[in-house]
Amino acid sequence: MVIVLKNQLRIVKKNIRQFIENITSLFSSKISDLLLAILLIPYLISKVGIENYGRYVFALSLTLFLVNIINYGFDLSAVRELAKNRHKPKMLKKLLNKVLSVKLYLTILMLVILFVVVFTIPLLRVEKTMYFFALFLIIGDLFSLRWFFMGIEKMKYIPIINVGSKLLYVFLVIIFIKQSEDYEIIILLEGIGLFIVNIFSFLYIVRKKRIRIKLISFYKVKCPVLK
Template sequence: MNLLRKKQIFHFFENVVSLFSLKSIDLALAIFLIPFLIYKVGVQNYGLYAFALSLVLFFVNIANYGFNLAAVRELSKKPKTTKNISKVFNEVFSVKVYVTCVLYLILVFLILLVPKFQSHKLLFGLASLLLISDVFSIRWFFLGIEKMKFLPVISLVATLIYVLLVVIFIQQPKHYTYIILFEFIGLLIANGISFFYIVLEYAIEIKIISVKKAYNYLYANFSSFINLLIPSILSNTAVFLVGLFSIPTHVSIMQLGVKISNAFSTVNTILSQVFYAMVNRRIHKIKLSFAVLMGVGLVLSVVMFVSADYIIKHWVKIEDTHILNDIIFIIKILSPTPLLMAIISAFGVNGLLVFNKDQILSKITLIATGIGLIIGFVLVVQYTFIGGALFLLMVRGIIALFSFVFFNKEVKLKELKQLNN
């Protein structure tokens, strides 16, 4: 028993370290590359790039149809046989192919017909390629089989290719259109290698399921889709709304604020993903997950607020002090983000979803987003990037509050007591 317990603890920390390494690579990329890009292409052109990226990432998140919840849960609970793995793999890959084809056509029509996109056709056209590279992303698979040590390797390959191309070729302001192209190349190579490695390693015979079966999968996992989609797209939505109603410089300010708040939420994101797979198998660990997530979230929010001035003044070299102060202000507004994300992770993802209350969380998320979008449009039009930050806080705050309330209402205390006995 002691040996088994030690293996479980080792496996848990291996997954935590692996995901932390993955996020560290993303963070290191942001720390190095954002100041470099702003210096080379300027704040305004960087804002155009961020605007295009926010649009495409919205479609990418739709194409990842709740797989990090539905597929991970299915893989976690079933025996890791070739038959089970192949079934889940082919379902997810088929659905992703069908959904991506439809989304790509919609994206192309938007680029060709909407004036704000049409005026930067090359930039948005190159950005659309990210949707193609994501077809081969199998992050959900590594999370489901709890072998997360492969994820940092994949990310590192994509990052090194991307950084190398950017440093060599991005030298003038007009080169901003190619930033996303280089990102696509890095992701396509890394995702392609990992995809075919898994196919060969697990002897998966790729079979595209029928359109009818794909539709049934979409219908059955709609709640998981909503529960994963909206938290994933909120940041991009805020950046996109600012880009739609304001100037590129304001988009840069909004994106930098979002990057910093996401960086401070990284630890909780990692812990949430690791606990989700673990709690689905050993549900008595749920109280431990709550305590860790909430404690870490509170500490990170406080640190984010206190350190905002120091971080920006020593990170982004912008001569315009007004813009610099605006970035610091946005970071301080967004400082409750890690705590709010922790509450959602604890009582929503690792709470309601673990007890199969998917529909409740999806309704909470949809209602909160609907309210947030209505008020968010007004806020962004009136207050630009400050409105974008307030929109983010409002939606996350509503989801966090109702996740807590409905978890305590729907999951009976006696159920938790039974788990601990």
Template sequence: MTILQVMNSFFYILIYPYVINTVGVDHYGLFVFATSIATYFMVFINFGFDMHAAKLVSLKQEDSQLHASLLSSVTVAKLVLEALAIIVFVLIVLNVEFLRSNALLFFLCFANTLSCIFLPTWYFHGLQKMKVLTLIQLSFKLLSLPLIYFSIKGEGDIAIYTAIVVFTNVLSSSVSFAVAVKMSGVALKWPVFSDLRTLLHEVQPFFWSTATNTFKQKSVEIIIGSFFGMKELAIYDLANKIFSVPSLLASNINAALFPIMVKKAKKNVVSKVIRIEFFVGLLCILSVVVGGYWVVDLV
């Protein structure tokens, strides 16, 4: 799972030199800026479902009825949140001159929120079958490579690049959702409104935790883009991409152990995991210190 996710993250570093040299640093920085704003809405639409629903699935991995019920409830709840997000986003774009002047790019990036609706990461996580999801996402990214290389010809093509990225994400999410429904083996039914309200109440703590962390990370990108320029934002984005590859080594330990720890958490195991992650974290930092310069130079 770690190898596949590292390859998945490495995908954007792979195409980075071609894209940034073709569309230009400033245009690419604008894409990163628009993506950062869209991420706020993606967190709102995900609303902490991934952690809570993964926990429920991991506790009852053989309960197909529960799986189908969660697939229905989470998807419909996200559709409702998507509708609210669209209204807010349109109002913001109409009232902010900078966003309005680049409306096409910002709306294309916002369209990526559709991938949140149909991406059942929590389902595969709870079943401990993240490899299936990662293979689907990686396959679609690799298929998009020819489209990117043959479609992007100049600075005016940043919108085309954005459309390809968003379309790939939405399509891979839709396929993942179809696979999840097939794996559950039970037909989906329209959920009861009271169940949706209960679900939204239960996942609120997870939402605030995720929202706080995302706000901290993405606000840095918004500040850099607003006060220093899109070129500087593009450079910062490259640094984040390079950092994300080794950092997956640490984060995947948690992802792999989560379903098991939900069932039977042991203090000595948690302590051991923390010690291992501490040394893995140091290894990640060391890899960036030693190899970071050469990676940036190569790109």
């Protein structure tokens, strides 16, 4: 009886510790975003001007809207499915390939939509260079494994990846943003930072979990991803 109680107590302590670690990781990720924004926004405005900064923010908002469409549901359904099967390597590999395949097809669709919208609306067409650079942000998010780390309850990696991409972005901004005309490449620099960090974390997980990437046919994944 005593041994059973000790084991149960150990499990409870482990769960509490894991819960605190997860909450702390997510909180620190949000705090780092806020602090970097407070530092970076005034710098960008001073270099490119408030009007050009507004153009960048609008392009970023449209891009993130498309990214959110791509990611819609994965932070819920994929995380839930992964959490139930995280100790089953075959299911884990199958799920990652399925999510990656769905995100790839949705990414292609969103890129097509972005091009159609940009070349249809005159006000956006004059900024076509900046929207072309936005492709890097959309493609970079394709390799985001936020949902994966949440599913296996390793959320400590999320702020590391987030801060890493933001710091690289800030570094690139300081080097390349010097005058008002440079506003077009702000979104490119953000996309480069996101892409580099996400691709490294993606390759790390693929190698660590020994996952063989195999895209699933569109006809097999056009149904709900976790059906």
